[in-house]
Amino acid sequence: MTAKTMExxxxxxxxxxxxxxxxxxxxxxxxxxxxxxxxxxxxxxxKQSWWKSMIYERDDIEGLDATILxxxxxxxxxxxxxxxxxxxxxxxxxxxxxxTDQLEDTSCPSCKSKDLTEPRPFNLMFxxxxxxxDDGSSFxxxxxxxxxxxxxxxxxxxTSTNQTIPFGIAQIGKSFRNEITPRNFIFxxxxxxQMELEFFxxxxxxxxxxxxxxDSRYNWWINQGIDKKNLELLVVEKSELSHYSKSTxxxxxxxxxxxxxxxxIANRTDxxxxxxxxxxxxxxxxxxVMKNDKSTTKLAVLNLENKTWTIPFxxxxxAGVDRGVLAILNESYKEEKVDENNSRVLLxxxxxxxxxxxxxxxxxxxNEEIVSAAKNIKKILQKLGLGRVALENSGNIAKSYRRxxxxxxxxxxxxxxxxxxxxxxxxxxxxxxxxxxxxxEDLINYYKDCFN
Ligand code: GAP
Numbered sequence: 001m002t003a004k005t006m007e008x009x010x011x012x013x014x015x016x017x018x019x020x021x022x023x024x025x026x027x028x029x030x031x032x033x034x035x036x037x038x039x040x041x042x043x044x045x046x047k048q049s050w051w052k053s054m055i056y057e058r059d060d061i062e063g064l065d066a067t068i069l070x071x072x073x074x075x076x077x078x079x080x081x082x083x084x085x086x087x088x089x090x091x092x093x094x095x096x097x098x099x100t101d102q103l104e105d106t107s108c109p110s111c112k113s114k115d116l117t118e119p120r121p122f123n124l125m126f127x128x129x130x131x132x133x134d135d136g137s138s139f140x141x142x143x144x145x146x147x148x149x150x151x152x153x154x155x156x157x158x159t160s161t162n163q164t165i166p167f168g169i170a171q172i173g174k175s176f177r178n179e180i181t182p183r184n185f186i187f188x189x190x191x192x193x194q195m196e197l198e199f200f201x202x203x204x205x206x207x208x209x210x211x212x213x214x215d216s217r218y219n220w221w222i223n224q225g226i227d228k229k230n231l232e233l234l235v236v237e238k239s240e241l242s243h244y245s246k247s248t249x250x251x252x253x254x255x256x257x258x259x260x261x262x263x264x265i266a267n268r269t270d271x272x273x274x275x276x277x278x279x280x281x282x283x284x285x286x287x288x289v290m291k292n293d294k295s296t297t298k299l300a301v302l303n304l305e306n307k308t309w310t311i312p313f314x315x316x317x318x319a320g321v322d323r324g325v326l327a328i329l330n331e332s333y334k335e336e337k338v339d340e341n342n343s344r345v346l347l348x349x350x351x352x353x354x355x356x357x358x359x360x361x362x363x364x365x366x367n368e369e370i371v372s373a374a375k376n377i378k379k380i381l382q383k384l385g386l387g388r389v390a391l392e393n394s395g396n397i398a399k400s401y402r403r404x405x406x407x408x409x410x411x412x413x414x415x416x417x418x419x420x421x422x423x424x425x426x427x428x429x430x431x432x433x434x435x436x437x438x439x440x441e442d443l444i445n446y447y448k449d450c451f452n
Contacts, residue, residue, distance in 0.1 A: 002230070002254075002256075002330045002331055002333055003256055003329075003330050003333040004256070005256055006184065006185055006255075006256040006257055008256075008333065009185065009256065009326070009329050009330060009333060010185055012329075012333070012345065012347075012406060013039065013329070015406075016038055016403070016406050016407050017036035017037045017038045017039070017407075018035070018036055018038045018039035018042065018329070018355075018407075019033050019034070019035055019036065019039045019185075019186060019325075020033065020034045020036055021033060021034075022034045030182050030190075031179055031182025031188070031189045031190035031191075032189065032190060032191055033185075033186050033189060033322075037355075038355040038356075038407050039325070039355075041354075041355030041356070041387070041388055042325060042328070042329075042349075042353060042354075042355050043193075043321060043322075043325055045352060045353045045354070045355070045387065046224065046321060046324050046325060046328065046353060047172050047193075047195065047321060049224065049352060049353070050172065050195045050220070050319070051063070051170070051172065051195075053220055054168070054170040054197060055170060060163065060166065060167045060168060061167065061168040061169070061170050061197065061199075062157055062161055062163060062167070062168070062169055062170070063169075063170055063171070064149070064150060064153055064157065064169050064170070064171045065171065065173065066146070066149030066150070066152075066153060066171065066173075067143075067149065068142055068143050068173065068174055068176075069128070069130070069140040069141070069142065069143075070140055070141045070142070070143045070148060070149065071140060072139065072140070072141060073294055074148050074149070074152055074276070075125065075141050075143075075144070075148065076290075077275045077276055077289075077290055077292050077294075077295070078148050078151075078244075078272065078275060078276070079243045079244065079271075079275065079290070080125060080141075080144060080148075081123070081125075083243045084123060084124055084125060084144055085121035085122050085123045085124060086099045086121070086122055086124060086180055087099065087100045087119040087120070087121060087122075088100070088119065088120060088121070088122040088180055089103065089116045089117050089118070089119050089120075090116065090117045091108035091110065091111060091113055091115070091116055092113070092115040092116065092117065093108065093111050093113035093115050094108060094110050094111040094113065096108060096109075096110045096111070097180055097181075098180070098181065099180050099181060100119045102181060103116070122178075122180060123178075124144060124177040124178050124179065125141045125142070125144050125176075125177070125178070126141065126142040126176045126177075126178055127139050127140070127141055127142075128140060128141075128142065142175075142176035143174075143175055143176065144175055144176060144177050145175050145194065145196065145318070146171045146172070146173045146174075146175055146194050146196045147171075147196050147198060147272070147316060147318065148272075149171070150169045150171055150196070150198045151198065151272040151273055151276050151299070151314075152276060153169070154169070154200070154273060154299050155297050155298070155299060157169055158301070164301070165200055165201060165202055165301050165312050166199065166200060166201040166202065166205070166209065167199070167200060168197050168198060168199035168200065169197070169198050169200075170195075170196070170197045170198075171195075171196055172193065172194070172195045172196075172321070173193060173194065174191060174192070174193055175191075175192060175193070175194050176190060176191050176192075177190060177192075178190060184255070184257045185326065186322040186323070186325065186326050187255060187257070187260065187322075187323060187326055189322060192320060192321065192322045192323075193320070193321035193322060194318060194319065194320060194321065195318075195319045195320075195321055195324075196316065196317070196318045196319075197213075197316065197317050197318075198268075198272075198314050198315075198316050199213065199314065199315045199316070199317075200273075200301075200312040200313070200314055201312060201313050201314075201315060202303075202310070202312065202313070203269075203270065203286065203310065203311075203312070203313045205313075206246075206267055206269065206313040206315060207267070209315045210247065210249075210265065210267045210315050213265050213315050213317050214233065214249050214251075214265050216317075217251060217263060217265055217317045217319070218231065218233065218251055221251060221253075221262070221263070221324075221327075223350075224324070224328060224350060224353065225328060225331055225332060225348075225349065225350040225353065226253065226327060226328070226331050227331060230253055230254040230327075230331065231251060231252065231253055231254075231262075232251075232252040232254075232259065233249055233250070233251060233252070234249065234250045234251075234252050234261075235247070235248075235249055236248040236249065236250055236264075242266065243271075244266070244268045244269075244271040244272060244287070245266040245267060245268060245269075246267045246268075246269045247266070247267045248264050248265065248266040248267070249264075249265050250262075250263070250264045250265075251263040251264075251265070251319075253323070253327045255326065255327065255330060256330060260323075261323070262319065262320065262323050262324065262327055263317060263318060263319035263320070263323075263324075264316075264317075264318050265315070265316065265317045265318075266315070266316045266318070267313070267314075267315055267316075268313070268314040268315070268316050269286055269287045269313050269314070270283075270285055270286050270287050270311040270312065270313055270314070271287035271288075271289060271314075272314055273299040273300070273311045273312060273314070274286075274287050274289045274299075274311050275287075275289040275290060275292060276292065276295055276299055277292070277295055277297070277298055277299040277300060277311060278292065278295040278296060278297055278298055279298055280292055282298075282300075282309065283300060283309065283310070283311050285311060299311065300312075328349065328353060329347070332347040332348045332349045332408060333345070333347060334346050334347070334348055338433075344402060344405050345405065345406050346405035346406060346408070346430060346431070347405075347406065347407065347408030348408070348430070348431055349408035349410075351410045351450050351451050352451060353408075354387070354407075354408045354409055354410055355388065355407055355408065355409075356387075356388050356389070356390045356404065356407060356408075356409045357381075357386050357387040357388060357389055357409070357410065357411070357447075357450075357451070358381055358389050358390075358409065358410070358411040358412070358413055358447060359389075359390050359391075359392040359400065359404045359409050359411070359412045359413065360374045360375075360377050360378045360381070360389065360390070360391050360392065360413045360415065361374070361392045361393075361394075361397060361400045361412060361413065361414045361415065362374040362391075362393055362395075362414075362415050363397065363414060363415060363416040363417070364395065364416075365393055365394070365395030366395075369420055370415055370416065370417070370419070370420065371393060373415050373419050373420060374391060374393070374415040375391060377413060377415065377425065377443070378390070378391045380444070381444070381447055384444070384447070384448065386447075386448070386451050387451075390409075392404070392412075397414060400412065401428065404430070405430055408430070409430060410429070410430050410431075410450055411427060411428070411429065411430070411446075411447065411450060412427070412428040412430070413425050413426070413427055413428075413443070414426040414428070418437075422439070423439060423440050424437045424438060424439050425437070425438060425443060427443065427446060
């Protein structure tokens with residue numbers, strides 16, 4: 001079961017400290033959200049799972065953390081200055097602004113008027129001044145995708161590591177887009193995070209690598225707890241492709257508001273390295289690129305077999321962190337009956353994603369011995385380094401269970417009078433609600449096993 005409506009998710013997120021409207025106390029700003037204590041843990045766990053699968057579990061991908069502020073040159077030659085725009089119309093009656101694809105039968109969705117301006121391109125990039133003078137002569141863009149600085153660092157990474165083609169560069173970080181109509185909670189926002197891999201391959205081997213990464217990324221989402229029946233692979237139509245793409249397959253997820261893109265896997269050909277390289281005429285660049293006289297670096301590799309310099313092709317799996325968080329929250333949301341009169345909400349998150357790995361709950365809030373034994377167990381489990389372990393000293397076991405069900409804590413550990421005598425504790429499983437009594441060694445093994 002998933003959430004029935006987006007409202008259920010929004011309400012849970014606020015109630016339990018996952019996600020808040022940003023700048024809320026001043027009325028909020030559309031398209032901006034803050035991640036609270038539970039949200040930041042969930043988001044970090046998702047990013048860490050991606051990073052592990054990309055960098056630690058393989059040997060052909062390197063990591064990068066490049067700047068957000070980006071030189072206009074980079075985004076000129078990447079094509080973003082010219083093409084990164086949405087067609088926009090204004091409603092002359094109610095003054096609302098819409099992307100053309102949002103119009104309802106050529107009418108304003110808000111007031112239904114047909115009195116609209118002609119569509120005109122609206123560039124989605126944010127700009128900011130660099131240096132003390134704000135006269136427009138020195139500025140940077142806030143990057144609209146993390147990918148571009150991967151391409152500009154291609155040579156740095158190639159020469160500072162032992163990588164040869166095929167290899168990849170992975171990066172997680174913020175991107176910014178001045179979306180005309182941000183909506184659907186954290187689905188379409190103006191400040192968001194991306195997890196992007198640029199995987200460089202020999203031209204000619206691009207199509208088989210493209211297929212490989214589509215399969216690999218689809219399976220990764222399933223391993224994060226997403227049910228296959230809520231996923232779909234969509235081949236993007238030629239007319240809908242981004243300016244850099246030869247072919248793109250989107251991983252679509254069934255969000256509460258409809259089936260939409262969670263991740264895109266694009267074959268970017270030699271467009272990006274070809275756009276940013278110096279001496280473009282030396283290479284047989286297949287993509288249509290803008291002439292570049294400014295770049296100082298050749299972005300090519302030496303083919304050891306035929307001793308020629310080639311610009312690699314790029315396969316790019318690009319996932320939205322926020323869209324991932326939304327999909328995972330939706331997927332794990334459950335409401336179930338506990339008995340005749342009571343029901344509970346719970347998040348059946350995969351343990352590696354749970355914001356809190358275990359909650360240690362003293363039976364009596366003010367009993368020093370019990371609280372001290374609970375603190376000690378928290379410390380031991382925390383030291384195992386598997387994530388956040390919380391001491392939950394509310395004094396109300398039922399309330400604590402309810403709270404931890406709702407934030408997806410897989411294990412609750414209750415410390416009581418018996419613990420003081422024989423060191424055993426009660427362990428409660430989130431999903432089955434079954435309880436058992438475990439001694440110290442068994443507790444540690446049980447806890448570790450939960451995350452293997
Ligand atoms: N580098 C390629 C690229 O940026 P994209 O399809 O524009 O491609 C990739 O974006 C992913 O980033 C999307 O699949 C989505 O998950 C996420 N994303 C894009 N725009 C977003 C927005 N306004 N809010 C939240 N996530 C967004």
